[in-house]
Amino acid sequence: MNLTFKHKKITGILTVLPKNEVKFEDEMSNYHFSESKALKLKVTMGYNKHHIVEDGVSVSDLCTFGLEYLFSQQLLAKDDIDALVLVTQSPDYFMPPTSSVIQGRAGLKQDIICMDINQGCTGYIIGLIQSFLLLDQPAINKVALLNADILSRKVSKKDHNSNPLIGDAASITIVEKSDSEETVHCNIKMDGTRYDALIIPAGGFRQPSTPETAVMEEDIDGNLRSKDNLVMKGDAIFNFMQTEVPPMVEEILQTAGVSKDEIDYYMFHQPNRFMLNKLADRLEVPREKMPSNVVGDFGNASGVSIPTVITYNLGDKLLTNRYKTCLAGFGVGLTWASMVVELDRLKFSSIIYY
Amino acid sequence: MKEKILNILNGLRPEYDFRESANFIDEGMLDSLDVVNLVTDLEDAYGILIDGVDILPNNFSSVDSIINLLIKNGAKA
Numbered sequence: 035m036n037l038t039f040k041h042k043k044i045t046g047i048l049t050v051l052p053k054n055e056v057k058f059e060d061e062m063s064n065y066h067f068s069e070s071k072a073l074k075l076k077v078t079m080g081y082n083k084h085h086i087v088e089d090g091v092s093v094s095d096l097c098t099f100g101l102e103y104l105f106s107q108q109l110l111a112k113d114d115i116d117a118l119v120l121v122t123q124s125p126d127y128f129m130p131p132t133s134s135v136i137q138g139r140a141g142l143k144q145d146i147i148c149m150d151i152n153q154g155c156t157g158y159i160i161g162l163i164q165s166f167l168l169l170d171q172p173a174i175n176k177v178a179l180l181n182a183d184i185l186s187r188k189v190s191k192k193d194h195n196s197n198p199l200i201g202d203a204a205s206i207t208i209v210e211k212s213d214s215e216e217t218v219h220c221n222i223k224m225d226g227t228r229y230d231a232l233i234i235p236a237g238g239f240r241q242p243s244t245p246e247t248a249v250m251e252e253d254i255d256g257n258l259r260s261k262d263n264l265v266m267k268g269d270a271i272f273n274f275m276q277t278e279v280p281p282m283v284e285e286i287l288q289t290a291g292v293s294k295d296e297i298d299y300y301m302f303h304q305p306n307r308f309m310l311n312k313l314a315d316r317l318e319v320p321r322e323k324m325p326s327n328v329v330g331d332f333g334n335a336s337g338v339s340i341p342t343v344i345t346y347n348l349g350d351k352l353l354t355n356r357y358k359t360c361l362a363g364f365g366v367g368l369t370w371a372s373m374v375v376e377l378d379r380l381k382f383s384s385i386i387y388y
Numbered sequence: 389m390k391e392k393i394l395n396i397l398n399g400l401r402p403e404y405d406f407r408e409s410a411n412f413i414d415e416g417m418l419d420s421l422d423v424v425n426l427v428t429d430l431e432d433a434y435g436i437l438i439d440g441v442d443i444l445p446n447n448f449s450s451v452d453s454i455i456n457l458l459i460k461n462g463a464k465a
Contacts, residue, residue: 067421075425079424254419268420276439312439
């Protein structure tokens with residue numbers, strides 16, 4: 035599905051990372067493979083360290099901390115927020131919505147719409163789409179899009195497919211109405227027949243957590259995990275990305291009428307360095323234009339990976355410069371989406387630590 | 389080509405005898421992360437880039453399938 039938006043712009047991006055970092059070397063002994071294999075994977079996949087929340091820290095803690103930082107720095111006025119969109123797969127509670135919890139904790143006005151969206155790797159683009167749609171309302175001038183996940187809690191420490199790359203983080207993106215005639219182009223696709231390629235099998239209402247679902251079992255590759263843990267079918271996800279993402283990106287560039295060279299940066303979801311390099315090669319895009327350094331330095335925090343790759347690689351440059359970017363997210367659902375959008379002299383673009 | 393590939397495989401998983409296997413994947417000699425390391429080693433050894441869409445378990449199940457994969461991606465036989 036192709037979507038277009040006019041008179042909308044991103045005006046600020048803040049990434050909130052937990053201070054606590056865990057080094058790959060310190061966890062290698064958890065995995066069912068040799069040291070030489072692990073060290074080789076460190077280079078190929080980009081594993082280095084990942085930022086993980088301490089016990090007791092929740093999504094609302096990270097998001098409220100980020101909002102209060104923006105208020106204190108006078109980068110955002112509390113009463114200007116007309117809508118709060120939270121995209122997360124690790125809510126504080128099943129009910130109430132975590133966006134409501136954040137609205138209360140941050141002291142936001144009552145004349146506001148708050149909503150939670152359950153999305154992961156594509157969550158940044160889906161959150162932007164929802165924010166742009168809200169901005170079509172006359173009463174809504176500014177949306178705070180929050181992406182946050184702390185899925186490290188759901189990943190087995192003995193799962194070498196997922197644990198080395200998982201990260202926790204939150205981001206706040208401010209989206210506003212704009213006078214610009216620039217069109218934002220977007221496309222999105224979904225395939226729910228492959229819903230189980232990336233899943234936490236137990237803990238919901240279909241299969242509640244029980245002592246039985248917490249039993250650790252070893253898979254064919256030597257990963258130890260329970261049904262309460264996140265499981266990723268690595269081969270299926272890799273093949274999905276390599277087959278679905280390149281044509282999607284080609285299509286959106288064509289729809290937007292821009293060449294590959296005209297895109298300054300391809301800011302993609304950050305599963306691992308190997309996958310991103312393969313995507314860049316297949317798209318015939320220079321690897322330097324598609325940064326892949328988030329997994330190695332922070333971990334993959336699902337829908338937060340795109341704002342993180344933007345703030346980490348462009349940072350202050352975004353305060354004074356204008357870049358044409360192609361964003362792409364892909365994963366759980368399965369869902370894949372891309373967007374061609376200009377990032378033009380933002381009010382803030384930085385990373386802070388919780 | 390065959391010997392060179394066997395050497396690479398033995399370097400990755402020295403505990404296995406790849407000459408004796410009918411299917412490296414089905415017999416659990418290579419997992420998905422071994423395949424990632426194998427791709428990198430093959431690319432370095434043959435000076436090629438293997439297309440991401442070709443990185444499927446079946447293409448790494450035997451020496452013959454690896455040879456086909458390499459030739460498809462530009463390696464000289």
